[in-house]
Amino acid sequence: DQQVKQNSPSLSVQEGRISILNCDYTNSMFDYFLWYKKYPAEGPTFLISISSIKDKNEDGRFTVFLNKSAKHLSLHIVPSQPGDSAVYFCAASAQPSGNTPLVFGKGTRLSVIA
């Protein structure tokens, strides 16, 4: 049973527009959520995170929104750039420190078209 779900395997967006990637989770013990970006033949790279005490976290073009009651989070990229084309993974954990395994979704492949 998947605890973290990314229901859209792929997303295509025009350059300059907004990209919205969605993630749902089932485990109510999750309190920390992270987005990772992955290029082919590279490891995942940390992008942005949010803890359950917040409902929004912003870093430049990237904003993550958390709706804890709906067990849903989303990543917004504005404006989208061709270099953003990658696979994006949503991940969750129950504890804040770096000593807890992350639970990942299956990923969403974002293609930004010039």
Add this chain to the structure above:
Amino acid sequence: GAGVSQSPRYKVAKRGQDVALRCDPISGHVSLFWYQQALGQGPEFLTYFQNEAQLDKSGLPSDRFFAERPEGSVSTLKIQRTQQEDSAVYLCASSPYGQGSYEQYFGPGTRLTVT
């Protein structure tokens, strides 16, 4: 500074062979994780070390999988008698220990193909 490195980057093994995959974490990082990523899937947790202590190995799929980190730095994931279902990318991640530091930094992975 240097990130997490893994070697080899690619490994082809015949079914039944033993393999050893190496991870060099970021210097000073206390926590080290191994994940397995099958094609089209997200990374799945295998095992976790805090320094040299293996605190969680609940994700190891069978007793053919063994991991160690004897000096609290470099770690090795060993797979004995490889099977075709072991074909995957094996990712290593490290993290500084401490409250609030919940980012894990990933290496490039080792792609294992079992023929």
